[in-house]
Amino acid sequence: MKKRFLVLTLGAAMMMGMAVHADGEKTVINFYEHSDSEKIATDLVEAYNASQDDVEVKLSIIANDDYDDKIKVMLSGGADIDCFWVRGGDQLRQMANGGAVLALDDMIDAAGVNFSDYGQMGEAYQTGGKTYGLCTSKSCWLLWYNKDLFDAAGEEYPLDLTWDEYADLCAKLNKDDLHGGLCVNWIMNTGSAAAGEYLTDENLTRTKEYVEFLNRIYNEDNSNLSLEEMSGSFDVNSVFAEGETYMMLNGDWNFLLFPDADPDFEWCAAPLPHFEDLEVNSTVGSTSAFCINSSSKNAQAAFDFIKFCCYSDEGAKIYAKNAQVPAYPCDEALEIYKENVTTPGTEYVFAAKVNSEDGNEDYYNELKDAYKAEITEYLIGNCTIDEAFDNYKVRRDEIINK
Numbered sequence: 001m002k003k004r005f006l007v008l009t010l011g012a013a014m015m016m017g018m019a020v021h022a023d024g025e026k027t028v029i030n031f032y033e034h035s036d037s038e039k040i041a042t043d044l045v046e047a048y049n050a051s052q053d054d055v056e057v058k059l060s061i062i063a064n065d066d067y068d069d070k071i072k073v074m075l076s077g078g079a080d081i082d083c084f085w086v087r088g089g090d091q092l093r094q095m096a097n098g099g100a101v102l103a104l105d106d107m108i109d110a111a112g113v114n115f116s117d118y119g120q121m122g123e124a125y126q127t128g129g130k131t132y133g134l135c136t137s138k139s140c141w142l143l144w145y146n147k148d149l150f151d152a153a154g155e156e157y158p159l160d161l162t163w164d165e166y167a168d169l170c171a172k173l174n175k176d177d178l179h180g181g182l183c184v185n186w187i188m189n190t191g192s193a194a195a196g197e198y199l200t201d202e203n204l205t206r207t208k209e210y211v212e213f214l215n216r217i218y219n220e221d222n223s224n225l226s227l228e229e230m231s232g233s234f235d236v237n238s239v240f241a242e243g244e245t246y247m248m249l250n251g252d253w254n255f256l257l258f259p260d261a262d263p264d265f266e267w268c269a270a271p272l273p274h275f276e277d278l279e280v281n282s283t284v285g286s287t288s289a290f291c292i293n294s295s296s297k298n299a300q301a302a303f304d305f306i307k308f309c310c311y312s313d314e315g316a317k318i319y320a321k322n323a324q325v326p327a328y329p330c331d332e333a334l335e336i337y338k339e340n341v342t343t344p345g346t347e348y349v350f351a352a353k354v355n356s357e358d359g360n361e362d363y364y365n366e367l368k369d370a371y372k373a374e375i376t377e378y379l380i381g382n383c384t385i386d387e388a389f390d391n392y393k394v395r396r397d398e399i400i401n402k
Contacts, residue, residue, distance in 0.1 A: 028057075096127050136326075142270065145248075145269075147266040171221040178244050180247065188210075214375075241258070243263065255341045255346070255349075323337070367399055
């Protein structure tokens, strides 16, 4: 898009509230996103730019696998970034404590944004009594299944499974070169977080029970892909799309991403498995956010853009059109989502009873890393489960008390 020059003096332009430079050029907002959301980001930028005469948002995309590390390096190196996507609250809080992101409270108040509209998930982007991000879309974890394989096996669809029932079914179906399931190892306390137990809790009974479940499906039954098979450049959607796995545990972002894998079978969503004393459709979820670089020279203009994306009907409808549930509540957007996402199981997204995937402590990301490292040692056979949890608790105390 070419830059246009205004036939206005700078003083007149400022009186009209226009964001222009002294030389009459548009204010340019440099916006960074990860590749999984490139289509959404492109639509948001195009819609916003079309509504503006004096501001132009320029979009830069970083590959998803590299995004978190690269954006941190760029921020610390003084790159010309105005606003950018953050994957989760733990990363945001680290950035906020390091002074890399701007507190938005004054602009939120001036713009009439009711941050409580984001619900509990929005709290992930608050720390020290301040707010550092506006929420983009929200997600929840589901169970995905290959309907063709279930039909061929004469099995009922897995619409209400406990964790034990999931493991039993995976073991039963794990034959004839087919895998019963695929449980990704990104987080290793999914089941316990869905039950409201977090890594900060003194009593980790549910967490240990879920790890025993993981050991069963990974090692004892060999019914799900192993940790070794999921190492390296593992692409969960590509593996499931091969059509040799009955079930997969993953998030509702698959409504958007999985069609790109071009599966040659009918695929559906079902509620995440749950502990026996929990209701069906108890799950975990999260929301990402857009934040502003604390060094941005155009913070107010950047806020206007992220408010359009994250706190407007227009932005919400763009997310819905691209098969994501907007964090901003908008009835019309939800109807658009239902029209555009026709894969069976969409209703479980709206009926989900969602607990936050992570705790809101500033150090929670460190706890997750320590926990995953110690539990992995158990799952690959280097220690007992009790030793793994004892080691984690020692590291947890060190992290909390440092």
